[in-house]
Structures are given as structure tokens and as C-alpha cells.
Amino acid sequence: MSSTDNIKVAIKARPLIQREIVEGLKPVWRIRSNSVYQTDDVGNRFGEIYTFDHVFDQDCTNTNVYTTVVSSLVESFMEGFNATIFTYGQTSSGKTHTILGSKSEDGLFDLVVKDIFHYVSATTDKKYLIRCSYFEIYNEKINDLLEKSNQALAIREDTKGNMILNAREAVVTNVAEVKEKMKEGNKVRRIGATGMNERSSRSHTIFHISLPGIKTVIFSFIQ
Known part of the structure; x- marks a missing residue:
């Protein structure tokens, strides 16, 4: 399962x-370098060994994940390339904690935004106009989470074959403003209780940070 x-x-x-x-359960996955495998009740391996670009254990911090995997994406983004962080996993697997963090630990979202504005403040020969948008996919409809009406959005195709989504874009000038837009959108997300999580999201979301230049580049967070 290696990548390009x-x-x-x-x-x-x-x-x-x-x-x-409380139920006395024990972890059944074991990590060896960049591979993982399952074990039985007595610790013997069974099944396949799965290998990835990076494997982190349960004690790894978001900052470590950011430094190892994500920081290079921010560098590429500031150089004019699109970048995406896509989190995937079952309910209560840690997607929200990884992206948004907690009171005691920044998530990847905070770390990315801080780094972007660090680059901006360190650049004296350019002026940046940074915008963000936030929408969710729910019941096969796309809803604008930054629009007060939370209206469904229509996808259209331009003459070059690019897909256009007419979501509201908010101009942001600092880290606090970006985080506020994330909070604003999260207040109207679809949530519900499951057996694993009392406030599980019932939708998929995409948060865009766009950086205009010779061409507009986008940093996306997909959950």
C-alpha cells in the first residue's frame, strides 16, 4: 500500500x-516500523501485514504527525501547489482529534494555519489575500456551512472542464479568523449519537484555504 x-x-x-x-479490552494491532498486523488473544500474529508510508502509535502527538507528514505540504502550498489532508476512519477512530486537537494539544488544522501565516508574515515582497470556505456533504447534498441559510450548493462545470462550487469565501487575515470560521461552520454541522460517540458527525466536510496568485491554489481538509 505504498504511495507515489x-x-x-x-x-x-x-x-x-x-x-x-471498562470492558477490559486490549489493543490487538501491533506496529513494526511502517507496518501493522493483528494479534490474537495470546499475542500471536495472524492475517496480513500492512505497510504504509508512515505508521504512528497511539502515543504519538499531533505535532509529531505534522512534522513528519504535513509540514512539507505547507511548503508546497506556499510555493503554488494544491495540498490536501484527507482523514478516514470509523466513528471514534480519532479523526476529529487529529484535525482539530483538544484543549491541551493543537490539531493538524491549527498547525497548518499557524505555519501558513508564519510564511505570510515572513514574506515582505508579496501581499497575500487568503480566503476560506467550508461545506459539508450530507444525504448527497452539498451545504455551505459559512452561509447563514446553510443552503444547498450546485456544482457546475466551466469551459475548461473544471468543476465549480459557488461556496461563500471569507477573507481571513490571521490565525484566529480562520479558526473562527471553522467554529462557525461546525455549529451547523449535522451530528448525532452513535454507539461509539455521543456527538458523531453525520456528514463529510471540506474546509478550503485558498491562496490567489498566478493561479489560485487550495489547501483542503477533508473529513
């Missing part, structure tokens, strides 16, 4: 949730 130079696949083992701890 343009796509990197990283996985992170999540710690046990409270219910699993």
Missing part, C-alpha cells in the same frame, strides 16, 4: 476509548 511521491498514506493507532477500558 505526490500521495502519502499514514495511519495512527488510536488509544482505547473509555468503554473499551
Whole structure:
């Protein structure tokens, strides 16, 4: 499951949730370098060994993940290339914590935004106009999370074959403003309770940070 130079696949083992701890469950996945495999009740390996570009254990911090995998994406983005962080996993697997972090730890979103504005503040020969948009895909409809009406968006195709989504774009000038737009959109996301999580998201979301230049480049967070 190795990747090309343009796509990197990283996985992170999540710690046990409270219910699993109460039930006395034990982790069954083992990590060896950049590979993972399952073990039985007595610790013997069974099944396939899966290899990825990066594998992080349950004690790894978001900062470590950022430094190892994501920081190079920010560099490429500031040099004029699109970049995407795509988090995938079942409910309560740690997607939200990885992207948004917690009170005690920044998520990848915060770390990316801080780095982008660090680059901007360190550049004296250019002026940047940074915009962001935030939308969700729910029941096969695309809703604009930054539009007060939370209206469904229509996708259209331009003359060059590019897909255009007419979502509201907000101009942002600092880290706090970007984080506020994320919070603003999260307030109207579809959520619901599941057996694994009392406030599980019921939709997929995409947060865009766009940087105009000779061509507009976009840094996307997909959950």
C-alpha cells in the first residue's frame, strides 16, 4: 500500500476509548516500523501485514504527525501547489482529534494555519489575500456551512472542464479568523449519537484555504 511521491498514506493507532477500558479490552494491532498486523488473544500474529508510508502509535502527538507528514505540504502550498489532508476512519477512530486537537494539544488544522501565516508574515515582497470556505456533504447534498441559510450548493462545470462550487469565501487575515470560521461552520454541522460517540458527525466536510496568485491554489481538509 505504498504511495507515489505526490500521495502519502499514514495511519495512527488510536488509544482505547473509555468503554473499551471498562470492558477490559486490549489493543490487538501491533506496529513494526511502517507496518501493522493483528494479534490474537495470546499475542500471536495472524492475517496480513500492512505497510504504509508512515505508521504512528497511539502515543504519538499531533505535532509529531505534522512534522513528519504535513509540514512539507505547507511548503508546497506556499510555493503554488494544491495540498490536501484527507482523514478516514470509523466513528471514534480519532479523526476529529487529529484535525482539530483538544484543549491541551493543537490539531493538524491549527498547525497548518499557524505555519501558513508564519510564511505570510515572513514574506515582505508579496501581499497575500487568503480566503476560506467550508461545506459539508450530507444525504448527497452539498451545504455551505459559512452561509447563514446553510443552503444547498450546485456544482457546475466551466469551459475548461473544471468543476465549480459557488461556496461563500471569507477573507481571513490571521490565525484566529480562520479558526473562527471553522467554529462557525461546525455549529451547523449535522451530528448525532452513535454507539461509539455521543456527538458523531453525520456528514463529510471540506474546509478550503485558498491562496490567489498566478493561479489560485487550495489547501483542503477533508473529513
